[in-house]
Amino acid sequence: MLTRRQLLAGAAVFSSSTAASFALTGFRAGAREVIGHPIATGAKSVAFDLAERPTALPCFNGKTLPLWTFQEGALFPIVRMKLGERLKTRFKNDLPRPGEHASIHWHGLRIPNREDGVPYMTQQPIDPGQEGSYDFTPPDTGSFFFHTHCNSAEHFGRGLIGALIIEGDEIAPPDAEYVLMMKDWRVSPEGTFLPFSTDDGAAKAGTSGTIRSVNGETKPVIKVPSSADVRIRFYNVDPVRISEIGFEGCEAAIIAVDGNGLNPLPLESWRMGPAMRLDILLRTAPEGGTVRLMDFFSKIPVVLAEFKSEGPAKRSGKFTATPLKVMPYEKVNVSAAERIPFEFSATATGAAVAALSQTSSGIYIGSLCLANRTFWAINKQAWPAMDHRNLGPPLAVLKSGQSYIFELINRTPHSHPIHIHGHTFEVLNSNRRHLPPFRADTVLLLPKERIEVGLVAGEPGKWMFHCHILEHQEAGMMGYITVV
Ligand SMILES: [Cu+2]
Numbered sequence: 001m002l003t004r005r006q007l008l009a010g011a012a013v014f015s016s017s018t019a020a021s022f023a024l025t026g027f028r029a030g031a032r033e034v035i036g037h038p039i040a041t042g043a044k045s046v047a048f049d050l051a052e053r054p055t056a057l058p059c060f061n062g063k064t065l066p067l068w069t070f071q072e073g074a075l076f077p078i079v080r081m082k083l084g085e086r087l088k089t090r091f092k093n094d095l096p097r098p099g100e101h102a103s104i105h106w107h108g109l110r111i112p113n114r115e116d117g118v119p120y121m122t123q124q125p126i127d128p129g130q131e132g133s134y135d136f137t138p139p140d141t142g143s144f145f146f147h148t149h150c151n152s153a154e155h156f157g158r159g160l161i162g163a164l165i166i167e168g169d170e171i172a173p174p175d176a177e178y179v180l181m182m183k184d185w186r187v188s189p190e191g192t193f194l195p196f197s198t199d200d201g202a203a204k205a206g207t208s209g210t211i212r213s214v215n216g217e218t219k220p221v222i223k224v225p226s227s228a229d230v231r232i233r234f235y236n237v238d239p240v241r242i243s244e245i246g247f248e249g250c251e252a253a254i255i256a257v258d259g260n261g262l263n264p265l266p267l268e269s270w271r272m273g274p275a276m277r278l279d280i281l282l283r284t285a286p287e288g289g290t291v292r293l294m295d296f297f298s299k300i301p302v303v304l305a306e307f308k309s310e311g312p313a314k315r316s317g318k319f320t321a322t323p324l325k326v327m328p329y330e331k332v333n334v335s336a337a338e339r340i341p342f343e344f345s346a347t348a349t350g351a352a353v354a355a356l357s358q359t360s361s362g363i364y365i366g367s368l369c370l371a372n373r374t375f376w377a378i379n380k381q382a383w384p385a386m387d388h389r390n391l392g393p394p395l396a397v398l399k400s401g402q403s404y405i406f407e408l409i410n411r412t413p414h415s416h417p418i419h420i421h422g423h424t425f426e427v428l429n430s431n432r433r434h435l436p437p438f439r440a441d442t443v444l445l446l447p448k449e450r451i452e453v454g455l456v457a458g459e460p461g462k463w464m465f466h467c468h469i470l471e472h473q474e475a476g477m478m479g480y481i482t483v484v
Contacts, residue, residue, distance in 0.1 A: 063191030083168030113461025142259020184209025206240025261324030273417030332454030
């Protein structure tokens with residue numbers, strides 16, 4: 001069992017042995033750095049053991065829950081590498097349920113299709129008791145993450161998530177850096193997990209958690225240097241929550257979206273769905289002052305975390321965000337691009353279920369990779385009708401190297417964070433709001449919104465394309481693109 005004291009003790013041990021590194025990373029109870037073993041110049045090996053680990057997180061108020069995690073002692077492990085390094089991962093599946101096979105998907109990374117970690121489609125899944133491996137060199141800097149790609153509502157719900165950070169994008173190093181992972185937990189008042197998916201939630205906006213957390217804590221207070229420029233790598237790793245992220249008490253700028261550097265944008269607030277990441281640079285308060293990380297999505301804003309300034313001022317003068325280095329990428333040729341519409345809609349069943357205003361039905365998702373019910377579809381194709389093992393036709397066939405514009409059309413009254421594997425979208429425009437130019441692997445499509453995104457088709461293979469509200473994904477809003 002992992003107690004708060006042990007978690008904090010673990011952090012303290014690490015900080016005393018590598019003080020400089022700790023100062024830069026500032027990880028807390030919930031997010032711990034994974035120390036990869038150097039195996040050769042420019043390579044790193046990381047070992048995971050996917051298992052159930054009864055854990056008492058600070059946000060569980062002393063209760064112990066059967067979390068599923070990648071490593072002993074780490075709630076959300078952080079793998080940190082330099083651009084150009086090669087990552088070799090070995091993992092053992094020690095999940096406690098027979099048939100609970102697993103594979104690891106590296107979210108946002110433009111890596112070879114065979115390393116993409118989608119069961120049956122890019123690899124055979126790894127059964128309990130078996131081991132698997134990945135071997136790739138991340139091609140871009142940024143804040144990425146990794147997770148399994150089957151029974152995801154439960155796997156995310158139990159905490160099976162880690163961060164992958166590829167360094168090398170900073171022109172002007174910040175004074176400190178913090179990794180914050182926002183995730184709710186669905187826990188009963190008695191302190192047990194509630195069903196991770198319900199028909200009512202899956203057919204609407206998703207089944208919400210009951211406890212909010214950042215790095216496994218409720219409203220953590222993070223000590224930061226005073227009047228300093230700090231980098232926040234903020235992750236929304238909740239299965240369903242849409243949030244509107246901003247700060248109170250400081251100047252802040254968005255420096256990257258989904259790991260992709262952009263011209264710094266003053267941060268008022270930024271709407272984030274599941275799986276989306278935001279890199280922020282902010283100026284901390286003078287000594288003794290506090291800056292608050294807020295979620296402005298609901299009518300009454302919620303404080304997610306506080307940053308309390310300690311020690312002498314690091315900087316004076318005006319706050320100016322230096323841009324990150326932008327990784328080279330092939331620009332979309334908009335005038336030559338082929339346009340492909342993708343309509344995200346409810347199925348007849350989904351519409352019927354959503355119309356019933358009953359509360360949670362308490363029904364678990366039965367089979368592993370997919371629900372045995374379909375509420376959602378892309379271009380009228382609902383994924384569970386196909387199954388991972390018995391692929392239907394792709395949603396589109398693209399030619400590697402050619403430009404495309406995807407017209408993402410939301411025919412539903414709900415938001416959908418639309419994610420593509422192995423590629424990065426150039427977000428071009430929306431019919432509902434002004435969007436600055438940015439690149440992203442997960443694009444939040446608001447109710448009734450139509451967004452155009454460009455992409456240059458990458459490596460040949462079958463690439464998943466789905467909503468990242470995990471219950472929507474598992475109830476039909478999933479498909480794949482074939483690149484030839
Ligand atoms: Cu969705």
